[in-house]
Amino acid sequence: MVLASIRNQHLEGAPPGYDWYAIQMALKRYLRGRGARHDIVEDVSQETLARLVELAGTQQIGSVFSLAFRISDNLLIDVHRRDSRLVGEPDEEVHSDQPSLNRILDSRRAMEVFSRCLKKMPPLRREVLLRRRLNQESCRAIGDDLELSAKAVEKHITRGMIDLRKALEQAGIDLAGRD
Template identity: 55%
Template sequence: MRANLESLPSGGPASEQEDWGHVQTGLIRYLRARAVRADVAEDIAQETLIRLISVSRKQAIASVFALGFRIADNLLVDLYRAERRLTDAPGDDMRSEAPSLDRVLDSRRAYAVFQQCLDRMPPLRREVIVRRRMRQESCRAIGEALSLSIKAVEKHITRGLLDLRRAMEKAGIEPAGWDE
């Protein structure tokens, strides 16, 4: 939409001398040459004219076209930035490596079930499970520390893991990775 240039109030010396219609046509051509859509080019040209007229009332402009092209470029950059903010998928920049709230709550629940199951185990079985699964000690090292045979350590591990599996299944929690 072309600005109604006749209705613009004249004021300073530049506004009387400039042919604003000619400037607006030049701005639209400049913007269209930069692959700007026609409607956007007209809007930016109109906004540029308003700013040029405002500046011309306060001070003399050496080159109306040079200033107009600069203003139009800045308005175009502002428009592209605003459109990019609107079209970017929300949250793309705000993704977190932290687990989701659901996963945190599920993990806390699994931990509580795990801890209750450990507390109910006989002390020797609990000690073997903790040493093997938590501290990553070998069966041989556990056997030597607790004066047990390797077979006895393996049986405690097997029974302890079965207890943990049953407790997790009873609570509705998938005990993934417990058998490894």
């Protein structure tokens, strides 16, 4: 509906005898008083007027303002129900057994840091560390194959782990503190 035609009280098909502009202004004040957003005020007042015009053409209305406020209240309820369905918070938190996105990204970065660090290690230290940590070989088996004492194998593993931790710290990655 065009506001100018409401102001002049010449709504197409609207029954005469009602000040539609005054009704619309009263509706807007009422809706704003109910805390409705500006866009909702406009929509609800227009829809309410459309329904009032239709009803006024077919029946006698005792109190047009009371009916207008009742219609607008019902429309507000419908708008709030629709909005709450669209943006409602879930009642329960969703839990997943999958790692969080931050954990996945940190793990990928950590793998890149590990790879670079391993490439920089002395070959013997890298081989000892990989055989122990990835292949889970015993220190004795690694020592026998590489002709090293078990103590020397343990020292290579310790130094390799220190190198890896330092590389992670320098990259700002803390895998222990993540979910």
